[in-house]
Amino acid sequence: xxxxAYANKKVTVMxxxxxxxxxxxxxxxxxxxxxxxxxxxxxxxxxxxxxxxLKNLPIRYELGRHxxxxxxxxxxxxxxxxxxxxxxxxxxxxxxxxxxxxxMNLLFKxxxxxxxxxxxxxNGKSTTAALLGEMVRVMDSRALMGGNIxxxxxxxxxxxxxxxxxxxxxxxxxxxxxxxLAASPNVAIVTNLSPNHLDRHGTMLAYAEAKLNIIKHQTPxxxxxxxxxxxxxxxxxxxTRARVIRFSVREELDGNAAFLAxxxxxxxINGVEEVVGLRKALRLPGSHNVAxxxxxxxxxxxxxxxxxxxxxxxxxxxGLPHRLEVVARNEKKxxxxxxxxxxxxxxxxxxxxxxxxxxxxxxxxxxxxxAFDELAISIVRKARRLILLGxxxxxxxxxVKRAAHQFNRSPEILHAKDLEHAAALASTNTLPNEVxxxxxxxxxxxxxxxxxxxxxxxxxxxxxxAAKA
Numbered sequence: 001x002x003x004x005a006y007a008n009k010k011v012t013v014m015x016x017x018x019x020x021x022x023x024x025x026x027x028x029x030x031x032x033x034x035x036x037x038x039x040x041x042x043x044x045x046x047x048x049x050x051x052x053x054l055k056n057l058p059i060r061y062e063l064g065r066h067x068x069x070x071x072x073x074x075x076x077x078x079x080x081x082x083x084x085x086x087x088x089x090x091x092x093x094x095x096x097x098x099x100x101x102x103x104m105n106l107l108f109k110x111x112x113x114x115x116x117x118x119x120x121x122x123n124g125k126s127t128t129a130a131l132l133g134e135m136v137r138v139m140d141s142r143a144l145m146g147g148n149i150x151x152x153x154x155x156x157x158x159x160x161x162x163x164x165x166x167x168x169x170x171x172x173x174x175x176x177x178x179x180x181l182a183a184s185p186n187v188a189i190v191t192n193l194s195p196n197h198l199d200r201h202g203t204m205l206a207y208a209e210a211k212l213n214i215i216k217h218q219t220p221x222x223x224x225x226x227x228x229x230x231x232x233x234x235x236x237x238x239x240t241r242a243r244v245i246r247f248s249v250r251e252e253l254d255g256n257a258a259f260l261a262x263x264x265x266x267x268x269i270n271g272v273e274e275v276v277g278l279r280k281a282l283r284l285p286g287s288h289n290v291a292x293x294x295x296x297x298x299x300x301x302x303x304x305x306x307x308x309x310x311x312x313x314x315x316x317x318x319g320l321p322h323r324l325e326v327v328a329r330n331e332k333k334x335x336x337x338x339x340x341x342x343x344x345x346x347x348x349x350x351x352x353x354x355x356x357x358x359x360x361x362x363x364x365x366x367x368x369x370x371a372f373d374e375l376a377i378s379i380v381r382k383a384r385r386l387i388l389l390g391x392x393x394x395x396x397x398x399x400v401k402r403a404a405h406q407f408n409r410s411p412e413i414l415h416a417k418d419l420e421h422a423a424a425l426a427s428t429n430t431l432p433n434e435v436x437x438x439x440x441x442x443x444x445x446x447x448x449x450x451x452x453x454x455x456x457x458x459x460x461x462x463x464x465x466a467a468k469a
Contacts, residue, residue: 015080024152121191340455365442
């Protein structure tokens with residue numbers, strides 16, 4: 001759309017946030033002539049990075065509260081994905097005649113001709129999306145990557161050519177919004193499905209229904225890449241009209257598939273079989289990252305990326321910040337890993353499974369309604385000591401004690417008042433050649449603005465502790 005397309009339209013952006021979506025939406029409408037009001041329950045100090053990113057634009061801010069007038073009088077209300085769809089202020093705006101919009105929905109409308117590959121899942125979607133982005137960029141350096149991984153692409157649409165490919169990480173919240181548009185990407189990858197965001201969705205069924213939108217509106221010319229090893233995705237093949245590729249780290253599958261043949265990563269599509277890399281050559285630890293690599297490779301080849309281009313990206317990809325990131329190592333060969341992005345028990349289970357030696361695990365945070373029983377079993381089996389912090393510390397400790405009784409073994413359990421205290425306890429108690437792992441299994445909102453802030457602090461603390469040792 002040309003500049004001025006929304007001239008004098010009153011646009012309310014509900015939820016500025018810190019992940020880029022609110023900033024991208026506010027910027028897009030302001031640059032297109034709208035009269036933009038940003039409203040957020042958080043205050044100016046909490047939102048300073050996002051406000052600074054918009055400082056040169058004519059935007060009015062209503063912070064610390066939501067006022068009904070900003071919704072009753074709006075022509076368009078842009079709703080942050082974190083805002084529930086049944087929010088009464090959104091309902092009020094809709095009843096007053098406002099157009100309700102979501103940044104991802106708007107992006108799909110503005111880029112209808114651009115081919116898209118989308119990734120979702122409860123765990124591993126960020127790593128898979130980032131790896132996939134590298135693969136697609138080897139094919140086409142103009143490729144755009146955004147969505148839940150941290151960049152809103154609305155500002156990129158003004159001069160975007162229709163042949164530029166797009167890689168999108170799609171959260172359950174974004175997919176919930178896309179259901180209103182009945183839109184799915186041309187290639188869709190689902191890494192796995194386990195309980196998450198139940199504080200928002202209410203039930204596992206509602207959460208799964210939101211995720212299902214990534215394949216629900218595909219066409220017979222599209223592709224869906226599904227995790228064969230995850231029983232929660234059983235039957236999803238029947239929920240899409242797209243052609244299906246299954247991936248597995250456990251079995252050599254028939255038909256369209258991605259799997260391990262010994263040490264080889266094999267992709268088979270339409271009877272053509274390609275080896276795109278070796279498991280031992282991957283730079284990311286753990287079998288869950290092998291699954292991510294298989295999923296990304298299958299999706300990329302279905303999208304049109306050449307096998308050699310996939311292989312090149314696999315050989316050079318070092319992973320994401322805050323995802324099993326080595327941040328320090330001391331002279332006693334204690335290695336500190338930052339896995340702050342692990343905001344679910346399943347993510348932390350995968351992290352624990354990535355190591356063979358003794359682990360000091362730092363876990364806990366704010367409560368998303370997750371159960372910790374399976375994580376507790378992994379902790380009892382894999383961790384030598386457990387350092388707990390945050391709101392969920394008592395729940396995790398109870399689950400670990402139950403598991404310890406069941407398996408007749410228990411890690412040492414320590415409690416920390418904050419992350420600084422936890423890092424100090426880890427440094428004092430961890431023995432040479434062991435691992436210190438921050439993999440919280442929980443969101444960060446009881447102590448931090450987001451998991452990035454938590455991970456950045458841990459990186460600093462780990463380097464200090466390593467230097468002291």
